[in-house]
Amino acid sequence: MATISKSTLASRLGWLLALWAASVGTLFVFACLMRLLMRAAGLST
Structure with missing residues (x-):
């Protein structure tokens, strides 16, 4: 099973946050x- 390094995880979370925003x-x-x-x-009311 491949492990994800912290920098890759942080990068993915950053992209997720940027797309959400x-x-x-x-x-x-x-x-x-x-x-x-x-x-x-x-x-208008």
Whole structure:
């Protein structure tokens, strides 16, 4: 069974964290744009 060195594990966790942060940031920007468009169309409460 192959063992994973700490540097490789840290690198993989770093990439996982970076991808997660990028996806959350992208969803946040998309949600803000949708809110802006809906408010511009008069769809606010």
